[in-house]
Amino acid sequence: MFTLRQVGCNARSMLGSLRQMSASAGPLVDVAVDNAGVATVTMQRLPVNSLNLDLLTEMNKTLDDLAKNKTRGMILTSASPTVFSAGLDIMEMYNPDFKRAETFWNTLQDVWLKLFGSGYPTAAAINGHAPAGGCLLALSCEYRVMATGKFTIGLNETALGIVAPTWFIDSMCNTITSREAEFALTTGRMFSVDEALKTGLIDETAADKAGTIEKCRGFIKKFERISPMARAATKQKIREIPLRKLMQNRQKDTEEFLNYLKNPMVQKGLEMYIASLKQKAKK
Ligand SMILES: CC(C)(COP(=O)(O)OP(=O)(O)OC[C@H]1O[C@@H](n2cnc3c(N)ncnc32)[C@H](O)[C@@H]1OP(=O)(O)O)[C@@H](O)C(=O)NCCC(=O)NCCS
Numbered sequence: 001m002f003t004l005r006q007v008g009c010n011a012r013s014m015l016g017s018l019r020q021m022s023a024s025a026g027p028l029v030d031v032a033v034d035n036a037g038v039a040t041v042t043m044q045r046l047p048v049n050s051l052n053l054d055l056l057t058e059m060n061k062t063l064d065d066l067a068k069n070k071t072r073g074m075i076l077t078s079a080s081p082t083v084f085s086a087g088l089d090i091m092e093m094y095n096p097d098f099k100r101a102e103t104f105w106n107t108l109q110d111v112w113l114k115l116f117g118s119g120y121p122t123a124a125a126i127n128g129h130a131p132a133g134g135c136l137l138a139l140s141c142e143y144r145v146m147a148t149g150k151f152t153i154g155l156n157e158t159a160l161g162i163v164a165p166t167w168f169i170d171s172m173c174n175t176i177t178s179r180e181a182e183f184a185l186t187t188g189r190m191f192s193v194d195e196a197l198k199t200g201l202i203d204e205t206a207a208d209k210a211g212t213i214e215k216c217r218g219f220i221k222k223f224e225r226i227s228p229m230a231r232a233a234t235k236q237k238i239r240e241i242p243l244r245k246l247m248q249n250r251q252k253d254t255e256e257f258l259n260y261l262k263n264p265m266v267q268k269g270l271e272m273y274i275a276s277l278k279q280k281a282k283k
Helices: 012-024 054-069 098-116 133-140 165-175 179-185 193-199 208-222 228-249 250-262 263-281
Strands: 002-008 029-033 036-045 073-078 122-128 144-145 152-154 204-206
Touching: 012 152, 029 054, 036 054, 036 208, 054 098, 073 208, 098 133, 098 165, 098 228, 098 250, 122 133, 122 208, 133 152, 133 165, 133 193, 144 193, 144 208, 152 193, 165 179, 193 204, 228 250, 250 263
Parallel strands: 002 029, 036 073, 073 122, 122 144, 144 204
Antiparallel strands: 029 036
């Protein structure tokens, strides 16, 4: 379900497995494996990597394949020069086909469970804006490096009249203090790169995309002498409660999402937000 490029040639066994996976390549996710066996996963649903069902399905499959092939680590980034991901594709939520909306939400849950709960190290090379679901993906990784520039990152759901699900909130609280998360979430705060660094929402900055990837690679390198099993089990223990909460409440969480979409006020809010985005794009 994704395209494959090789970077370097020492990751032979990994590469062999990845080649098999690339037989069913799709266009929205690119995977490149470096000499150390670290996979750089690039979202490439341009212009803004909004997370629709197709992109999420490819990401879900990619995460399965990386786990199966025992990747040494994963760096998540974007093919856009200015946007990491614009978050959930609003068109999946506006006047939706409810059967598709259910599959969409279940796939997003799967992606989060696999990314937040992965045994291998994960880092986000945030080379542009990361609102809402884009921020969620970054928060699901263990380390975040953001490119400097006039970019913003945050969970802005309340600004759209949407309530962020518990697991979005848990991801934020796993990264910054509950107090800061509450303030940011209730106000729909979008952080500048400097503010994100100061708050701890991101760990480092870099001048450009190459720099963000290099620093992510440096983070993953820290685990070279650490037992992968001990590492994965420790991460699992730290992340266990939010993961278990969603696994035990998936159905209820999905129903809540679908009920939101059935609310005329929410639909009106989405309609106005889409109009404002289109208006902005025309200027
Ligand atoms: C991410 C962002 C900062 C990028 O800004 P930009 O580079 O100037 O790009 P634009 O805003 O012009 O968006 C490009 C196109 O993507 C569309 N788009 C942007 N975000 C989208 C989203 N989340 N879902 C669907 N479409 C989206 C825009 O409507 C525009 O479509 P058009 O070309 O048909 O007019 C900006 O698009 C944005 O803020 N998006 C909304 C993010 C958000 O609130 N997501 C929450 C979803 S729950």
